[in-house]
Amino acid sequence: MPTTVRVECTINDETREFLCEPRQSLLECLRDVLGLTGTKEGCNDGNCGSCTVMMDGRIVPSCLVLGVESQGSEITTIEGVARGSELHPLQTAFLESAALQCGICTPGFIVAAKALLDRNPRPDEHEIRLWLANNLCRCTGYDKIIRAVQQAAATLQEAK
Amino acid sequence: MPNYNWPPQGQRRLMGKRLSRLDGIEKASGYAKYASDLNPPNLLHGALLTAPHAHCRVTSIDVSEAKAMQGVTSVRVIAPAGTEIQWRGAEVAAVSATSETIALDALKKIKVQYEVLPHLVKEEDLKKAGPRAKAAGEQLTGDPDQGFKEADVVVEGYYGIPVITHCCLEPHGQVVEWKSDAVNMFPSTQNVTGIGGDLAKALELPATQVRVQMNHIGGGFGSKFVSDRWGIEAAHMSKESGGRPVKLFLDRETELTIAGVRPSCFGKVKLGAKKDGTITTWESDTWATGGHGGGGSPPIPYVFTNIPNQRKAHSAVSINAGGVRAWRAPNHQQACFMTDCALEDLAAKLNMDPLDVFAKNADLTPRPEVYRNQLRQAAELMDWKKKWHPRGQSGSGTLKRGLGVAIHTWQGGGHDSKAICRINPDGTVEVELGSQDLGTGTRTAIAIVAAETLGLPLNAIRVKIGDNQYPPSGASGGSTTIGGVSASTRKASVNSLEKLFAAVAPSLGAQADQLEAVDGRIQVKGQASKNLTWKAACNKLGATSIAEMGENERRNPGSLISAGVGGVQMAEVEVDTETGIVRMIKSVAVQDCGTVVNLKTAESQVYGGCIMSIAAALLEERVMDEQTGRVLNPDMEFYKLSGIGDIGEIVVKMNMEKEYDDRGVIGLGEPAAIGLNAAIGNAVANAIGVRVSNAPFTPDRVLAALEGRTA
Numbered sequence: 001m002p003t004t005v006r007v008e009c010t011i012n013d014e015t016r017e018f019l020c021e022p023r024q025s026l027l028e029c030l031r032d033v034l035g036l037t038g039t040k041e042g043c044n045d046g047n048c049g050s051c052t053v054m055m056d057g058r059i060v061p062s063c064l065v066l067g068v069e070s071q072g073s074e075i076t077t078i079e080g081v082a083r084g085s086e087l088h089p090l091q092t093a094f095l096e097s098a099a100l101q102c103g104i105c106t107p108g109f110i111v112a113a114k115a116l117l118d119r120n121p122r123p124d125e126h127e128i129r130l131w132l133a134n135n136l137c138r139c140t141g142y143d144k145i146i147r148a149v150q151q152a153a154a155t156l157q158e159a160k
Numbered sequence: 161m162p163n164y165n166w167p168p169q170g171q172r173r174l175m176g177k178r179l180s181r182l183d184g185i186e187k188a189s190g191y192a193k194y195a196s197d198l199n200p201p202n203l204l205h206g207a208l209l210t211a212p213h214a215h216c217r218v219t220s221i222d223v224s225e226a227k228a229m230q231g232v233t234s235v236r237v238i239a240p241a242g243t244e245i246q247w248r249g250a251e252v253a254a255v256s257a258t259s260e261t262i263a264l265d266a267l268k269k270i271k272v273q274y275e276v277l278p279h280l281v282k283e284e285d286l287k288k289a290g291p292r293a294k295a296a297g298e299q300l301t302g303d304p305d306q307g308f309k310e311a312d313v314v315v316e317g318y319y320g321i322p323v324i325t326h327c328c329l330e331p332h333g334q335v336v337e338w339k340s341d342a343v344n345m346f347p348s349t350q351n352v353t354g355i356g357g358d359l360a361k362a363l364e365l366p367a368t369q370v371r372v373q374m375n376h377i378g379g380g381f382g383s384k385f386v387s388d389r390w391g392i393e394a395a396h397m398s399k400e401s402g403g404r405p406v407k408l409f410l411d412r413e414t415e416l417t418i419a420g421v422r423p424s425c426f427g428k429v430k431l432g433a434k435k436d437g438t439i440t441t442w443e444s445d446t447w448a449t450g451g452h453g454g455g456g457s458p459p460i461p462y463v464f465t466n467i468p469n470q471r472k473a474h475s476a477v478s479i480n481a482g483g484v485r486a487w488r489a490p491n492h493q494q495a496c497f498m499t500d501c502a503l504e505d506l507a508a509k510l511n512m513d514p515l516d517v518f519a520k521n522a523d524l525t526p527r528p529e530v531y532r533n534q535l536r537q538a539a540e541l542m543d544w545k546k547k548w549h550p551r552g553q554s555g556s557g558t559l560k561r562g563l564g565v566a567i568h569t570w571q572g573g574g575h576d577s578k579a580i581c582r583i584n585p586d587g588t589v590e591v592e593l594g595s596q597d598l599g600t601g602t603r604t605a606i607a608i609v610a611a612e613t614l615g616l617p618l619n620a621i622r623v624k625i626g627d628n629q630y631p632p633s634g635a636s637g638g639s640t641t642i643g644g645v646s647a648s649t650r651k652a653s654v655n656s657l658e659k660l661f662a663a664v665a666p667s668l669g670a671q672a673d674q675l676e677a678v679d680g681r682i683q684v685k686g687q688a689s690k691n692l693t694w695k696a697a698c699n700k701l702g703a704t705s706i707a708e709m710g711e712n713e714r715r716n717p718g719s720l721i722s723a724g725v726g727g728v729q730m731a732e733v734e735v736d737t738e739t740g741i742v743r744m745i746k747s748v749a750v751q752d753c754g755t756v757v758n759l760k761t762a763e764s765q766v767y768g769g770c771i772m773s774i775a776a777a778l779l780e781e782r783v784m785d786e787q788t789g790r791v792l793n794p795d796m797e798f799y800k801l802s803g804i805g806d807i808g809e810i811v812v813k814m815n816m817e818k819e820y821d822d823r824g825v826i827g828l829g830e831p832a833a834i835g836l837n838a839a840i841g842n843a844v845a846n847a848i849g850v851r852v853s854n855a856p857f858t859p860d861r862v863l864a865a866l867e868g869r870t871a
């Protein structure tokens with residue numbers, strides 16, 4: 001049987017401990033070991049963005065990070081974007097703007113877009129497209145995703 | 161018979177409005193559970209061993225070492241010695257184990273020897289196909305020889321559109337458990353009602369013993385209808401592992417290699433026309449492949465079906481590659497490409513605006529007025545008259561802009577569907593049917609129809625789909641879902657409401673047929689003050705719920721739904737003649753779908769169709785290696801989809817004018833994904849002054865076409 005390694009990190013503001021095989025990706029650890037299946041597997045080679053999570057302040061494709069590499073790090077997944085039952089303005093904007101259909105790409109888009117708005121509260125359309133260039137969608141039509149990010153940015157500005 | 165007709169357009173509270181989808185919260189928060197998210201207790205992981213050669217025979221297979229591995233619970237031989245394999249990636253063996261890594265390690269312990277056989281994996285050059293090209297026989301209409309003789313202008317072109325894949329973001333697969341008395345299947349499927357029977361047949365079980373459940377699916381596009389070899393093997397492995405659930409999803413490489421493709425189409429098209437642009441004669445010699453079974457027969461001439469003189473020859477080429485599955489609007493993208501690119505070339509030769517050529521020839525289509533209207537509307541949204549220039553006259557700079565247009569059609573119609581509308585004594589309402597929501601908003605559409613019918617707010621309806629224990633509803637294919645489920649839901653809701661009227665009529669001192677359901681009340685028509693709240697009315701039911709059925713029969717759909725739509729799509733591109741890069745500036749889509757149920761999700765479908773077409777036009781192609789017979793790009797690094805920076809501006813207009821609305825509900829998924837591919841090809845030709853024959857219009861092809869012109 002493969003050996004496993006103990007990993008401790010912070011996920012969505014909670015300290016988590018888990019065992020993983022050295023070759024398991026962070027994506028596999030999140031989905032299969034920790035039951036955090038909101039992070040999706042699309043391509044498993046870093047090209048589609050469905051598995052995007054925040055790790056120590058950076059967005060990363062979790063399929064390209066080893067589970068053992070997350071030792072000591074702080075991770076935010078889609079499950080950590082809402083505060084309890086209160087959706088983040090991005091989540092509200094995505095569902096109101098019809099910026100999602102099948103929904104597999106949605107968690108990655110929202111995590112990546114949140115990282116953008118955290119850094120740049122007023123991105124223009126070009127900046128949104130550039131930032132989200134690594135997230136692929138097969139069925140929704142990106143136009144509505146751009147509108148959703150703009151709407152969320154406006155909502156966050158009004159709240160200030 | 162009750163009056164099932166839709167309320168008049170002006171009186172609808174919900175239908176046709178922009179309403180947010182009901183499953184939006186769970187999808188946006190990460191809590192929506194797809195089949196690939198399920199991790200039930202005692203889960204085993206399945207993995208497939210696939211063939212490494214495009215054409216081979218298994219000479220021996222030894223699984224003993226894999227079987228002996230700790231953690232392996234089952235090993236299944238799919239292709240025993242002697243099996244001839246016709247494409248790389250075909251299933252050879254399957255393993256289940258206590259972890260995914262053990263399953264993958266076990267695959268490496270399976271020893272298979274193959275006799276490698278000759279293969280053909282490319283069909284673009286018909287001469288190389290030899291006997292593997294099967295001609296369908298010439299089809300003749302009118303007198304094409306005479307037609308060409310009398311034509312003022314004859315134009316001939318070669319066009320090609322390659323094999324592409326579905327590339328669903330959630331791959332094919334399922335979790336399945338085979339307990340002693342029943343099989344529970346949790347698939348990623350477009351066919352909740354039907355896939356259980358399909359699996360039952362393969363397992364030689366009564367259909368009643370297979371339960372199917374699915375909440376969400378991450379894309380299908382026509383590729384997810386059946387239980388597939390991996391579903392069947394996963395069930396067997398579960399049985400052999402004492403009934404433990406087995407999860408088997410394809411990895412991306414296998415997904416792109418064997419889980420379905422859109423057939424290609426290549427060939428020559430020759431058009432004869434009068435000098436005013438009226439087409440009189442069509443001649444085509446085309447070929448296509450959909451894999452080993454041949455396949456692919458585009459309906460050409462597309463939309464302009466009434467060209468008086470036609471000669472058509474088509475060959476299906478069998479190759480050693482993963483096979484065809486329905487791909488969003490099967491055969492239509494290819495047919496549209498072959499036809500509408502030829503029309504654009506005709507317009508260029510006549511030095512006419514293609515918009516005029518398309519409009520003039522609309523009389524050769526089944527719906528001339530629809531297309532002329534849509535061409536007009538699309539042209540306004542594109543600002544066509546201001547932007548268009550004759551082919552190639554796009555200025556002296558290296559960045560050339562151009563416009564292109566294409567038109568399309570799809571039948572749609574409604575599949576067989578039964579629904580139950582349950583009105584409970586506490587006022588709650590449930591609609592149950594064995595349908596599925598592919599992400600298109602089917603759940604929400606069902607709730608809209610029920611809420612509209614019952615005079616209730618949208619959130620008063622609980623929609624129960626995704627289970628084959630609900631009344632049977634058809635597979636989601638061919639844009640037939642919205643027709644089927646809207647009609648069955650409407651009828652079920654009307655039938656249940658009539659029962660409620662009968663139950664409460666005495667309390668209101670009126671006859672049942674004098675009652676109406678409005679704004680959460682049951683009231684006497686014309687005497688709104690005589691009313692009961694919805695809840696008070698339902699309380700009169702005592703302890704028994706009302707549960708009435710509604711049915712849509714595919715062959716006898718009635719007036720709620722119909723079939724056959726038109727659509728026009730336009731593209732504006734900018735081509736860099738130094739790099740060959742084509743950049744999307746703007747797309748316009750004008751689409752008819754009869755009565756619109758939810759404008760917000762209907763528009764979404766069209767946006768989505770546009771990005772699929774942009775990807776197909778500029779990026780997507782399954783590339784085969786002639787030497788090894790492999791797919792060279794079975795991953796998302798080299799099998800490219802368009803990204804958010806690639807798509808430009810998209811403008812969508814749904815036709816909701818009365819003459820369209822009067823037709824009833826018609827499906828929308830397929831038509832939205834047809835025309836733009838050809839429109840982009842035409843825009844590129846308009847921009848650079850020369851036709852790039854083969855899609856996708858990659859920089860190498862654009863530069864080659866430019867060099868061909870100047871050489």
